[in-house]
Amino acid sequence: MLGVQGARSQVEQTWQPCYELSAHPENALAEHIGCVEERLYYSLNGLLDESEMLAEVARQTGRWEIVGQAELIAADVRSRCGESAAAKTELLELLSRVPAESALAGRVQMVLASTLDRLGERTAASGWIRRALAEWPGDEAPHWRAEALMVSSLLGMSRTNVDYTLVHHAAAEVSAHGDRLLLAATLANFAEVSAECGDVAISAEFADAASALLRRHPELAATLTLDSIGRARLALGELSTAQLCLEQALELELTLRCTDVMGDPWLTFAEIKLALGEPDEAWALLEHPRRTSWAAKGSWTGCRDLKLRAQVLAAQQQWQPAYQAIVAHLEVYERLRSVEGDRAVAEISTVQLADEERRRAAEFEKLALTDPLTGIANRRRVERWLAEAAQQAEAAERQVSLAIIDLDHFKRVNDCYSHECGDEVLRRVAVALEETGAGPDTLIARLGGEEFVQLCRATGRAEATERAEQLLLRLRTLGLAEIHPELRVTASIGIAFGDAAESSELLRAADRCLYAAKRAGRDQMVVELPSGLPLLGGL
Numbered sequence: 001m002l003g004v005q006g007a008r009s010q011v012e013q014t015w016q017p018c019y020e021l022s023a024h025p026e027n028a029l030a031e032h033i034g035c036v037e038e039r040l041y042y043s044l045n046g047l048l049d050e051s052e053m054l055a056e057v058a059r060q061t062g063r064w065e066i067v068g069q070a071e072l073i074a075a076d077v078r079s080r081c082g083e084s085a086a087a088k089t090e091l092l093e094l095l096s097r098v099p100a101e102s103a104l105a106g107r108v109q110m111v112l113a114s115t116l117d118r119l120g121e122r123t124a125a126s127g128w129i130r131r132a133l134a135e136w137p138g139d140e141a142p143h144w145r146a147e148a149l150m151v152s153s154l155l156g157m158s159r160t161n162v163d164y165t166l167v168h169h170a171a172a173e174v175s176a177h178g179d180r181l182l183l184a185a186t187l188a189n190f191a192e193v194s195a196e197c198g199d200v201a202i203s204a205e206f207a208d209a210a211s212a213l214l215r216r217h218p219e220l221a222a223t224l225t226l227d228s229i230g231r232a233r234l235a236l237g238e239l240s241t242a243q244l245c246l247e248q249a250l251e252l253e254l255t256l257r258c259t260d261v262m263g264d265p266w267l268t269f270a271e272i273k274l275a276l277g278e279p280d281e282a283w284a285l286l287e288h289p290r291r292t293s294w295a296a297k298g299s300w301t302g303c304r305d306l307k308l309r310a311q312v313l314a315a316q317q318q319w320q321p322a323y324q325a326i327v328a329h330l331e332v333y334e335r336l337r338s339v340e341g342d343r344a345v346a347e348i349s350t351v352q353l354a355d356e357e358r359r360r361a362a363e364f365e366k367l368a369l370t371d372p373l374t375g376i377a378n379r380r381r382v383e384r385w386l387a388e389a390a391q392q393a394e395a396a397e398r399q400v401s402l403a404i405i406d407l408d409h410f411k412r413v414n415d416c417y418s419h420e421c422g423d424e425v426l427r428r429v430a431v432a433l434e435e436t437g438a439g440p441d442t443l444i445a446r447l448g449g450e451e452f453v454q455l456c457r458a459t460g461r462a463e464a465t466e467r468a469e470q471l472l473l474r475l476r477t478l479g480l481a482e483i484h485p486e487l488r489v490t491a492s493i494g495i496a497f498g499d500a501a502e503s504s505e506l507l508r509a510a511d512r513c514l515y516a517a518k519r520a521g522r523d524q525m526v527v528e529l530p531s532g533l534p535l536l537g538g539l
Contacts, residue, residue, distance in 0.1 A: 029058055029066050036073055040080075041185045042222045043256035048077045068098050072108055079115040080260045087115050103141035106132040110148040117155060118262060120299035120335065126155050143182075146173040150186045157193045164202060167194070171206075184213050184220045188228035195235035207232040223253045224263035231268050234275060242272050253290070264301050266291040271308055279315035286312070303332045373423060374430035377445035385443045385455055389500035401464035403454040403495045404510045405433065405471060408522040410450035413487070421483050426450065428478060429489065436474040437467060453510075461497060461527065468493045468525045476523070492517035493525035 036050055055070035071094055079087035091112040098104045109132035116125035129152045136145050149170035156166065167190055174186045191206035210229050214221055230245030246269040253265055266285050273282040285291070286309065306329035313322035369381040377385075392398045407413075407429065414422040426446075433444045433452055441457040454471065456464055472491060480487040494514030498506050513526040520526070 029054065029061070029063055033066055033069050033073075037069070038179055038181055040073070040076060041181045041225070041259060044077050044080060044259050045255075045257060048074055048081075051077065065104065068094065068104055068108075072104070072111060075115075076111045079111065079118060082261045084115050084118040084261075088112065088119065091115060101135045101137055103137055103144055106136045106148060107141070107144045110144075110151050113155065114151055118260075118299060122155065129155055142173075142177040143179070146170070146177040147182060149173050150182075150189070154189055154193055157197055164194075164199075167202075180213070180217055180220055181222070184210055184217075184225050185222070185228075187213065188225045188232075191232035192228035195232045200236055203232045204236055207236070221248065221252060223249050223256050223258050223265055224260055226252065227258075227263050227265040227268050230265070230272070234268070234272055239272060239275055243269075243276075246272060262301055264291070264305070267301065267305055267308060270312070274308070274312055274315060279312045282308070282312045283316070299332075303329060306332060371430075371446040374427050374446050376430045376434060377443055379445065379447050382443065382445045382447065382453055382455065383503070385445075386500045386503040386506075389457055390503070392500075395499070397458060398500045399458055399497065400500045400506070401454075401456045401459045401461075401495060401497050402506045402510045403456075403464065403468050403471075403493050403525075404447070404507075404514045405452040405454065405491050405493050406514055406518075407450035407475075408490045408492055408518075410489075413489070417484050417487060421487070424483050425480060425487070425489060428480060428483075429475065432474050432478050433471060437471050442467075464495055464497070465525070465527055468495055468527075472523070472525060490523035492522045494528075495525060496528045 033054055036047060036054065039047060051070045051073040055067050055074065058064070058066040058070060071090070075087045075090040075094065078084075078090070091108055095105060095108045095112070098108060109128045113125040113129035113132070116122070116128065129148065132148050133145070133152060136148070149166075150173075153167045153170040156163070171186060171190060174183050178186070187206050187210035191203050191210055194206060195203035207229055210225070214225070214229075226245045226249035230242045230249060233239075233242035233245060246265055249265040250269065258265070266288055270282040270285040273279070273285060286305070306325055310322045310325035310329055313319075313325060369377060369384065371378040386400070389400055390398055407425075410422070410425075413425055429452070430444075430446060433454070437454050438444050439456075441459075443453075443455040445453050445455070447453050454467065456467065459467075472493065475489055475491050478489060480489065492514055494510045494512065494517055496506050496509035496513060498509070500506075509528050513528050517524050517526040
């Protein structure tokens with residue numbers, strides 16, 4: 001199924017320290033912190049020392065954001081290793097120091113939510129992850145936000161309340177923005193938890209996707225990823241496949257260890273052995289020295305352990321110990337699965353799904369108003385801008401200037417240098433126009449082809465003419481040597497003034513001035529006079 005030894009060797013070679021700290025730390029700190037962060041889903045070996053060392057180097061160089069990231073990783077590692085109470089205190093203190101409503105604050109809240117879940121405080125965990133996503137700053141750090149969506153979805157899944165719309169959306173976001181290790185862990189987690197919720201068809205879908213990803217990239221195999229796939233296969237009744245997964249998980253666990261106290265491959269393998277009718281082998285796995293040496297357990301893992309011990313003891317006909325184990329299990333289970341907790345689970349799924357739908361609608365609206373090639377506003381955004389300006393009560397506030405900017409002889413660029421070069425020129429021109437001509441009351445947009453527009457509110461002729469002159473100068477000096485050494489661009493500009501409510505006439509007047517500039521020799525602007533006649537300028 002998977003070449004575990006070869007995969008492990010490949011990954012260990014890939015994840016050597018990304019740089020020597022004594023060489024050039026200021027240039028490589030960000031890269032190194034990213035490498036450490038990625039390994040959280042693979043192995044925690046050495047991560048605590050490495051993150052604390054990174055924090056110290058970052059303090060010495062004044063890289064305070066990286067200090068926060070390194071301290072966050074250290075707290076996350078402690079939480080995953082069973083020191084969740086101490087990690088909770090560290091995370092709350094760190095949250096008080098990082099900028100509010102930043103991507104880093106959102107990530108701290110996500111790790112805090114996971115930590116609280118390990119402590120059995122699911123209601124509080126649900127509140128923190130909901131806050132993290134609600135306050136996330138736009139499109140910043142999409143890979144972190146995708147991971148937060150995954151955590152939110154896992155917290156929102158229960159037998160009584162699962163909305164797989166949110167689950168599939170989270171999987172899609174991780175696929176689009178996360179790294180492959182996170183994607184493998186996400187698919188495996190969703191397979192495991194949907195199986196626990198009794199949704200075997202969806203569990204099979206996620207388990208198959210995770211297994212396919214590991215077949216294509218065996219270097220992604222991690223102890224708990226295989227553990228989660230194995231638990232899903234067990235729920236699906238695929239015992240031989242489940243056993244193979246756990247054999248490989250324990251082979252990895254020998255060197256990589258586990259990456260979270262919420263997972264326990266020994267426990268899962270014992271469940272498989274019991275299902276195969278081998279209770280003595282199951283008990284041996286529960287008491288295996290490698291398992292007992294790692295005493296830390298998450299709240300839910302401890303609950304699973306008590307339940308399985310009761311089942312194994314019953315299969316061995318040890319009735320009194322089995323009774324004691326099941327009573328202990330029920331006490332823990334009732335505490336963890338409180339009515340309040342179930343209500344929080346239902347609420348987070350409902351609210352988060354609504355939040356995601358609103359965010360998706362906003363993204364779709366933004367895309368509808370954005371030119372896909374250049375990333376600036378498009379014609380539809382121009383029409384909306386003019387409509388909004390036309391709604392101003394005062395006539396003076398409705399006055400706008402409209403400058404159409406058309407690149408000269410642009411067809412030659414496509415014909416002589418290729419359409420790919422032409423597209424890159426348009427992107428560079430868009431950036432130059434925005435850098436030079438954008439402002440709080442100004443819009444730069446692409447109308448189509450090689451034609452752009454600058455819209456300005458309540459601008460006099462002198463100011464509008466000066467702005468257009470700046471655009472001409474910027475384009476004349478635009479560096480395009482990287483595309484082709486001989487490539488140059490100029491533009492002709494036509495400027496009109498008037499009431500935004502008369503947008504059609506404004507566009508026609510600007511067009512007339514543009515064609516006058518073209519006829520006059522290009523690389524210049526023509527401004528509409530109050531009489532409606534064009535005035536040559538920009539020579």
